[in-house]
Amino acid sequence: MRNDLLLRLKYFLLYFIFWLTFFEVVRILFLVYQFDSSLDCSLLNLMASFIHGFKLDLSSTAYLLVLPFLVMAAGSIFRGKWYAVFMDIYTFLFLFLAVFVVIVDVELYKYWGYRLDHTAFNYIDTTKEMFASVKIWTVLKQLVVGIIMLTVFWISYRKWITPVIRNLKSGNFAVAGIFIFLFAFLIIPIRGGLGIAPANVGMVFFHKNPFLNHAAVNVHWNLGYSFANLNESENKYKVVSDKQAEDFVEKLDKSDGYVEKVIYADNPNILIITLESFTAKVIGAMGDKRCATPNIDKLIKEGILFTNFFATGDRTDKGIVGILSGYPSQPTKSIIKFTGKNSKLPNLAYDLEETGYFTSFFYGGTIDFANFRSYLVNSNFSSMVTIDDFDPEFRTSKWGVHDHILFNKVLNGLNNCTEPFFSVVLTLSSHEPFDVPMETFIHGRDEEHRFLNSVYYTDKSLGNFIKAAKTQPWWDNTLVILIADHGARNPGNSPVYALEKFRIPMIWIGGAIKNGGRKVLKFGSQTDIPQTLFGQLNMNKDYPFSKDLFASESRSFAFYTFNDGWGFVTDTLVQVFDNINHRLILEEGEGKSKTPFQGSVYLQRTYQDFLDK
Numbered sequence: 001m002r003n004d005l006l007l008r009l010k011y012f013l014l015y016f017i018f019w020l021t022f023f024e025v026v027r028i029l030f031l032v033y034q035f036d037s038s039l040d041c042s043l044l045n046l047m048a049s050f051i052h053g054f055k056l057d058l059s060s061t062a063y064l065l066v067l068p069f070l071v072m073a074a075g076s077i078f079r080g081k082w083y084a085v086f087m088d089i090y091t092f093l094f095l096f097l098a099v100f101v102v103i104v105d106v107e108l109y110k111y112w113g114y115r116l117d118h119t120a121f122n123y124i125d126t127t128k129e130m131f132a133s134v135k136i137w138t139v140l141k142q143l144v145v146g147i148i149m150l151t152v153f154w155i156s157y158r159k160w161i162t163p164v165i166r167n168l169k170s171g172n173f174a175v176a177g178i179f180i181f182l183f184a185f186l187i188i189p190i191r192g193g194l195g196i197a198p199a200n201v202g203m204v205f206f207h208k209n210p211f212l213n214h215a216a217v218n219v220h221w222n223l224g225y226s227f228a229n230l231n232e233s234e235n236k237y238k239v240v241s242d243k244q245a246e247d248f249v250e251k252l253d254k255s256d257g258y259v260e261k262v263i264y265a266d267n268p269n270i271l272i273i274t275l276e277s278f279t280a281k282v283i284g285a286m287g288d289k290r291c292a293t294p295n296i297d298k299l300i301k302e303g304i305l306f307t308n309f310f311a312t313g314d315r316t317d318k319g320i321v322g323i324l325s326g327y328p329s330q331p332t333k334s335i336i337k338f339t340g341k342n343s344k345l346p347n348l349a350y351d352l353e354e355t356g357y358f359t360s361f362f363y364g365g366t367i368d369f370a371n372f373r374s375y376l377v378n379s380n381f382s383s384m385v386t387i388d389d390f391d392p393e394f395r396t397s398k399w400g401v402h403d404h405i406l407f408n409k410v411l412n413g414l415n416n417c418t419e420p421f422f423s424v425v426l427t428l429s430s431h432e433p434f435d436v437p438m439e440t441f442i443h444g445r446d447e448e449h450r451f452l453n454s455v456y457y458t459d460k461s462l463g464n465f466i467k468a469a470k471t472q473p474w475w476d477n478t479l480v481i482l483i484a485d486h487g488a489r490n491p492g493n494s495p496v497y498a499l500e501k502f503r504i505p506m507i508w509i510g511g512a513i514k515n516g517g518r519k520v521l522k523f524g525s526q527t528d529i530p531q532t533l534f535g536q537l538n539m540n541k542d543y544p545f546s547k548d549l550f551a552s553e554s555r556s557f558a559f560y561t562f563n564d565g566w567g568f569v570t571d572t573l574v575q576v577f578d579n580i581n582h583r584l585i586l587e588e589g590e591g592k593s594k595t596p597f598q599g600s601v602y603l604q605r606t607y608q609d610f611l612d613k
Contacts (some may be wrong), residue, residue, distance in 0.1 A: 004168060005178065008072065011164040012065065015087075018161060019064055022095075022153055023057040023218055024050065026102050029145075030215060033106040036493065037211045045212050052206045053216035055192050059199045060221045062189035064094060069186065073179035084166045091157055098220055099150045103142040105219045111432070112314075113489065113496025114563040115219045117226035119332060135433050201225060205581040210497060213581060226332070235611060237579065237604045239596040245605040252602070253545060257553030259535045261514070262304060267420045268512040269478040270352070270533065272323065275458060276316070276430045278484035280309075280503040281491055282455050290491070292442060292455045295463025296482065296507065302516040303509035306549065308523040310502045310558040310569070311486040316426070317370040319485035322526035324348045324379060324424070326546030328606045331564040331579060339374040341613040346543050348530055349379040352422040355539070358382050360417065362410045363426040364390065364401030381424075383417070385409060402437050403429040403458050407465035411472075419474055426485065429461075430454040448490045466509070476511035479536075483507075483526065497576050497585055499567060502560045523569055524549045525558040545606060559602050568599030575599055 027050060031038045038046060068087060105116040112120075192199030204216040240248075280286045284297040285305065312322035313329025317336045321327050325345040327335065335341050349359040360383040367373045367386050376384060387400040394405050410425050417423075429436050434450040436457035442449055462482075469475055484504035494501040506529075509516070524532075527546050534541050535548040547554045557570045564579045576586040577599055584597075 007164055007168060008179070011161065012069070012072075014161045014164065015068070016061055016065065018153075018157060019061040020057055022098065023060060023220075025149075026219065027053060027215060029102065029149075030106050030109070030219075034109060034211070034215075038215075041209065041212055045207060045209070046215070048206060049212050049215040052204045053218060056199065056201075056204050056216075056218035056221045058189040059192055060218050062186045063221075063224075065186060066183075066190075069179060069183045073176045073183060081166060081168075083168065084162055087165070088158070088162060092154060095150060095153055095157075099146050099153075101220055101223060102149065103146040107138065107142055109214070111489070112563070115214055115217050115222050117222055117332070117563070118230060119226075119334075119563065200580075202580040202582065205578070208585065210495065210578065210585060213578075232611065235604060235608050237600065237607050239600045239604055242608065245601050245608065248598075248601050249545070249605040252555050252557065252598075253547045255531055255535065255548035255551040255554045257551050259548060260550045260552070261536060262508070262550060263479055263512040263536050264514055265477050265512050266538070267356075268510075268537075269414075269420050269474055270357075270422045270481070271414070271425070271478060271510070272423070272481045272483065272529075273425045273462065274320070274323065274427065274483055274485045275462070276427045276485055277451070277488040278430065278455065278458075278505060279487040279490075279501070280505050281488070281494075281500060282452060283505050286505060288491075290442065290452055292452045293459045295459045295466070296505070298463075299466065299482070299509050300507055303507050303513060304516065304518055304520060306506040306508075306520045306522075306524060308521060308556075308558070308569075309483075309504055309506040310523075310525045310560050310567075311484060311504050312526045312560055314486050314496070314502070314562055315370075316485045317372065319526055320372070320426070321345065321375070323483065323485075323529050326527045326530040326543035328525075328527055328545050328559060328602075329561045330607060330610055331561045331566065331603070333610065334370070335610060335613070336375045337371045338613075339371065339378075341610065342371075342375045343378045344613045345378075346530070346541065347379045348533070349381050349422060349424070351539075351541050353380055353382060357420050357422040358418045360413060360421065360423045361385065361426075362406060362413065362423065363387075363428070364397070364403070364406040365399045365426075365428050383413070385413060396437060397429060398433060398435065399428045399431055401428075402461075403427045404437075404461040404464065407461050411465060411468055414469075414474065415472060419477070421474075427458055427461075430458045448493075451488070451490050470511075478510045479508060479512045480510040481506065481508055481529070483529075497562050497565055497567065497578075499569060499574060499576070499586075502562075502567060520549060521556075522549050522554070523556045523558045523571065525560065527559075544609075557598075559599060561603070566599045566603050568597070568602065579603075 031046060068090065071086060101116060108116060108120065188194060192203055201217055201222055205213040206216065207213055282288055282292045284291060284293050285300040311319055313319060315334065317334045318329035321336050322329060325347050327345055353359045359381045361376055361381045362385045365387050367376055387395060390401045394401050396402060406427065414421065414423060434454040436454045438457050440453055441456045442453040483506045487501045487504050489501055528549050530543040531546040531548045532550060535550055560567045565577050567576045573589040574586060575584060575597055577597060578585050
């Protein structure tokens with residue numbers, strides 16, 4: 001019995017080491033994949049990510065030992081062969097899943113800037129569109145890495161660990177009792193130690209540099225934790241009373257005072273052109289020197305440029321809701337994915353359609369991505385043009401139809417609809433993988449140059465469209481709003497939380513504009529579009545998180561979220577906050593370190609509204 005017990009204990013010790021080794025290799029692989037970011041960190045800090053992350057590695061390993069321990073205890077009176085077969089199947093299954101998570105995580109992090117969690121699975125129902133962003137060589141590379149990793153660890157397990165239990169003799173109830181006793185101790189690493197607070201992602205955060213904290217995170221633990229906390233009923237961002245938060249936001253989003261009128265007509269046509277990933281970093285008139293947007297630069301001279309304008313979130317699904325519903329993004333959730341919730345949102349298309357506007361939506365891709373269809377149907381658009389409305393021969397982009405073809409369809413649609421019209425256009429060619437149907441203008445094979453080249457193509461397509469639109473009879477009574485759906489990490493590979501990543505252009509042009517060639521310096525975001533428009537239209541609508549940027553007494557501020565944090569910026573203050581680590585990543589200007597932070601209170605109110613819908 002004694003030798004048999006020792007063999008069983010030896011097996012679990014080796015099994016424990018096996019998974020711990022796996023998780024450390026995963027961390028090394030993560031650092032290698034993010035080589036540029038790793039290079040910016042000291043060796044000491046990189047090593048510290050292993051030390052601090054070890055708690056979650058232990059917790060993940062302990063979780064994986066729960067079922068084997070219980071089965072060992074229950075079946076210890078039997079011989080070892082059946083248990084060896086069970087553990088072979090169990091280990092291969094979890095090893096396969098773990099490797100799959102790794103190869104997805106290390107590649108996605110380059111684009112999203114955070115470790116894999118449940119948000120990636122919001123798009124799993126549109127696999128085709130997901131893979132449209134990925135080059136085939138990237139998929140093949142990740143498959144090769146995954147196969148190598150799986151093979152090495154599986155062979156290691158079979159060679160050095162499986163033989164330990166293959167010839168176990170039958171045990172007895174005493175052995176079963178010992179394993180039940182030992183099983184109880186797994187709770188310690190699972191909880192992350194003997195402290196009062198259970199394990200959480202933030203417990204491994206140790207540095208002001210978010211990348212080092214992300215490196216410390218065990219991605220498998222993070223993924224499981226995010227799924228376990230999907231259905232929240234309590235506001236995890238609460239810092240003040242609900243009444244205080246409501247009063248604060250109501251005061252902040254007021255649009256009092258004189259409203260400057262910048263358009264001629266009372267009922268102008270309104271055309272919102274949403275440009276995929278058009279960060280302010282690529283706009284020449286906003287400081288860029290790479291000549292990627294010559295047409296937009298010319299249009300800015302004849303229109304109104306909002307210089308301090310920000311995206312509410314980091315994805316198209318969040319940007320569209322911000323623009324049409326004036327609704328702020330949430331750090332780890334997207335309201336568009338919740339049909340019951342998004343149906344309760346106010347909407348520009350719905351409100352304008354009720355006042356006599358013909359409303360339309362144009363997109364060259366599928367609207368079945370990220371639950372767009374339910375949101376757009378709830379928006380009550382009179383007409384929707386999507387990928388299905390284009391001949392198959394035009395579907396040459398991985399996402400659908402390229403922008404110049406889309407703009408041709410838009411022009412034809414607007415020429416044949418009743419006025420006044422409200423139309424929303426969403427482009428797609430400047431989305432990964434940045435393949436565009438033109439001779440390369442901005443050369444370079446790296447991602448940054450390919451992105452800039454795709455921006456140039458969309459800018460060219462937009463310029464041709466505006467040139468044609470100016471010859472149409474409806475142009476003189478039309479307001480055109482050029483805006484991005486969200487910013488981008490490139491050019492410059494900005495950190496996921498960075499202010500410059502969320503700064504985007506908003507430009508008002510068109511025949512309905514009174515005085516062009518001017519700038520609006522007030523800080524605002526996509527959520528401010530509804531009230532700013534209604535102020536020009538002399539309409540009174542309820543968009544509680546939107547303010548009129550032309551109202552003389554409206555506050556100058558912008559709020560945005562990323563995973564899992566927020567940014568809050570005014571004329572005199574910049575704060576970026578990490579919700580997991582509960583501390584500021586960036587702080588500049590006046591009013592520093594006053595708690596609770598304005599961004600925290602704003603997030604509390606918006607998140608409570610999200611929960612209540």
